[in-house]
Amino acid sequence: DFDIDAIINAANARNSNHAETAVTPTPAKLREYAAMMNTLRDFHDGDLVTWKCEALRNRKNPESGVPAIVMRILDQPVIEAGISSGRSDFMEPLDVVIGFIEADGRFCELHVDGRRITKYVEKSA
Template sequence: MAEREEISKEELIRALLASRSRREVEPTADLIKKLKNLHFEYASNANRFKPGDLVVWKDGMRNKKMPKNGTPAIVIEHLATPIISNTDNAGSAYYREPLDLLGGFIDEEGDFVIYHFDSRRFKHFEGD
């Protein structure tokens, strides 16, 4: 009978995580359709927002925790020249993101805060 090789719990967890990260996702027709639709929404932004406009995330475009989906923000300024995010990590979703929209919203603590955003991720708010 062959001897069983001992492996530590940490080594087992690392091996499981590594194998999970190497799994490939089989692209389905629905996934391809969603990807194409999101690209179209992202790339087709004819909106030029002006101060005072209310905006919300486009469906599937939120890449920050705040504001929450469906929660309006008010445009402070739409910059003519975007600020390029200085995130150093090329593996980050924010790497070289063009930030051309200053939006204000009320955070979870009830405070008015202003963040920089990529305007292509937003649409005009349709509500009161």
């Protein structure tokens, strides 16, 4: 058995939390994010990187602000086949392979769009 009321309440709570944290797409924000996406990459194999900002992060992992390492930069970007044109990652050029450590300690590799990441700056202690 499942509790349909609990499922509906949980969905409503998620939706209301999202509405409270939603960013209004102002012209200034659109220009800011477009400029970030259009900034040329400044990293190479072995560099530590992170997402440029939360708004440009389109993968579950790694978290924003958490470092990953550039494993390789691809000469030919990978374009995932079978993605619907209605999705935000349709025809996205995945041209960088990054390595990162998941919460459970596993090291994973992930193909990402290099326009979305930047060099990671280590915080001094």
